Amino acid sequence: MIILFGLGIELSPAHDIYTGPLLVAMPALASLTMGPKGTLSAAAGALAVSLTTTTLHEAWGGMLIYSNLLGLLVVSVASVITSKTVRARRQSELDQVRRVAVAAQRVLLRPVPARLGPVRAASMYLAAETGAQIGGDLYEAVQTRYGVRMIVGDVRGKGLPAVGLASAVLSAFREAVHYEDDLVEVVNHCAAALHRERAAPGAVDQDEREDQAEDFVTVLVAQVPDGFEVQVVNRGHPAPLLLRQGEVHALMPSSPLPPLGLDDFITGLPAKAESFPFAPGDRLLLHTDGVMEARNSDREFFALAEAMAAVPTCTPPQFLEQLHRALIRHTGGHLADDAAMLVVERLDEEAGNKQAAQLLPPEVTDRIDLPDTS
Template sequence: MSQARNHDGDPRSTRLFGHRVAAAGPLLPVLITLVIGLVFLLGGAGTVWLPLLAAGPALAASTDGPRGVLGVGLLAAGLGVALGARDGASGAELAAVPAALLAVTSASALAGALRSRRERVLADVRSVAEAAQHALLKPVPPTVGPFEAAVRYSAAAAEARIGGDLYALVPTPYGVRLIVGDVRGKGLPAVGTAALVLGVFREAAYDEPDLLAVVDRIERSLARNLGADDFVTAVIAGCPRPGVLEVVNCGHAPPLLVRASKEIEAVEPAPPAPPLGLRALTDQTPGLQELTFADGDQLLLYTDGVIEARDRDRAFYPLVEGLTRHLSDEPSRTLGAIHDELLAHVGGRLHDDAALLLIRKPVPCAPPAPQLPTAEAVLGDRVG
């Protein structure tokens, strides 16, 4: 799936860096303990400063497990006794130094055990989040029906894999249908609403021949389940037959239609309609727009987190200009460049969920030109 999580950079590079740090981490407390011992050995600082050896096991609590902490602590205690004896420390001092170091070691070992337990719990939570991500935001293959497709998604919450933005792209008996939406609010309630919308959409997209009927089913479901102040902005689109694109906009940012000539136009809703979940408060109903969608055309759907992303000068990200700069015939490459530029625009961290979905109708390959017979072949036929 062409998705960027959070945000992000290359996840493989991040994992590789993390593995290298984890591999070097257990060695650091040992090196620090040996360096402190070497300084005492060469400098003759005296036994007063020997408790500084406790820095080794204290640091080991953040990089290693209880066994590693105990090992570093025993090393520090042994060095402390040896250095104290070399400097002629009394018996009471020789006993006090290892006792203090072993006390620090015991506390550090306990802290290391608790840290390891929290890391295991966090790993379990992350695995559940990954499973929820794949169940809610299913992977989008590079080709869906007759279209090429790509997705980039970033959740603003730290360590999050999913948020309040949603997308789906599904082939149905009535053509390929897609949705991009933005749930009001953040956190788990927004994720629950996104799951509700996507579940109804995927079911209705297969059942309803009319795209407006799909929207109506989502609206009815939200009216039963959402609070009075909750709503979802969304664009639902479909391609019922070759060369035709249907769009229903429910209070969402207008999609960008890119013609094969590279001309970009915003598909403004006509007429404007309220977000999903608020239809009961107004007499407006969404309308169905029908557009041509020829070979080479592309459609970009996105959420507010993209166009409302600000830089240090509080300037919004110019999506149309970014799309113009990075437009190509490969949707994944186009969205990858836009997503990287978006992260650079905000300084590396988005403050709102952001989703981008791009589909393209590929240009059919021209049939190979018939090969004309060469002069030698013609002459050979005549001689024969």
């Protein structure tokens, strides 16, 4: 743009204005934001303007012209070298940040095991921002003495504060699931951890703290016990979808509850886990709103239930991959929000009991009565 501005001056009646210093500075300015190729292009453009205007105005022979060209050459060479160095340093820093993000994701959003007692499982996380690894969505599935316990959640907020809240909720869940027999108490531990994280001094700066005070977390906690049922506590989260014999059913709560962080809005009796049938062969999909609210170019939502019903018989990881492909086709590859999915498939009782006995340590299995399947 500046090169064109200089060319306009040289070709206008105001060509007496000397634009040499302006053109000499172009490669240096380009090196701040462009790579070596962009810097060379800027240098070539400045050189072309200098040669063109010098020829048009028949200004060859003056010492000032040769000084201008020499200065342009020196600045161009220095700018290309500088752009290479800066680009290499920025790439190294970016690679380091990505390695840290990958390591953080493995801790915060680790893939769930393929087999957990009476279920087969798979998980998937899709970041909306290019190059991002983690965000405000969370999920986990854990084998406990009470059954398989799962959580899916979504933090209202973005950036590092959202990651901090998600980490606090997940940490509380991973601890509480092993000693709290009541699923509601597990959720209460998550709510308490969220409150402590928002109130912790020094976690974020003042501006972020004011924003974080208004943040909340929608969560859905589910449990698959030994029987053919699934127990659910839903705190403001999208309802899980149950796929049974080609038909999809939403497990809607009978009494909607507010998300974690908005506990002042709870009135009446305390929440109780709700039970739904979960027979062998059924698949349960826990997901965040980034999946169901994904839009196409016509602003139409992604038909998640129809996409689930259209997936042919396959393993849970293949099932999620098919949903991922359908989601990418629908959005054209551009997600507006992070998306997380966790699917579990109920096995028959014999297979589930054998798998539970293999996965749990002896000190736990000694306290659980498994039916004799011999």
